[in-house]
Amino acid sequence: MFIGDGAKMVRDAFELAKEKAPAIIFIDELDAIGTKRFDSELSGDREVQRTMLELLNQLDGFSSDDRIKVIAATNRPDVLDPALLRSGRLDRKIELPHPSEDARERILQIHARKMTVNKADVNFRELARSTDDFNGAQLKAVCVEAGMIALRRNASELQHEDFVQGIAAVQAKKKSSLNYFT
Secondary structure (H helix, E strand, O other), rough: OOHHHHHHHHHHHHHHHHHHOEEEEEEEEEHHHOOOOOOOHHHHHHHHHHHHHHHHHHHHHOOOOOOOOEOOOOOOOOEEEHHHHEEEEEEEEOOOOOOOHHHHHHHHHHOOOOOEEEEEEEEEEHHHHOOOOHHHHHHHHHHHHHHHHHOOOOOOOOOOOHHHHHHHHHHHHHHHHHOOOO
């Protein structure tokens, strides 16, 4: 990607939406271009800021067209530039909380359904209780980890302990990934 490409891509996306209206523009991982602005000497940081300024510019000029909606998603609302959240730009904030215990149990069962699980040994309710702050992707990772653990010990089916170790592995990754800016 070259300098100016990010801003051009934003302009092009909004132009295409105007041509094809009614349309929805979905921006995933908004925090990648929508972080709080700061002074930086790095050209990459400046390019990200140019891209965000173009997004702000397009959002400001877009509010008059009701046939085009802009939806953005982020896992990091805490790092978004306040300018993005001003009225008339991205008006609604919809927070999707982590799944409940019942939902976590069901998610674990869904991701384990194609695995050979010792049904007499594995207690998905207990596993769900020990994954209190996990999201759906992390619960899937627990099942993948459990499968890998079982493979390493040449098991023909997953045991409850495989899932417990999978939870511990994902929990360790969660803790290490929280150091965003260190």
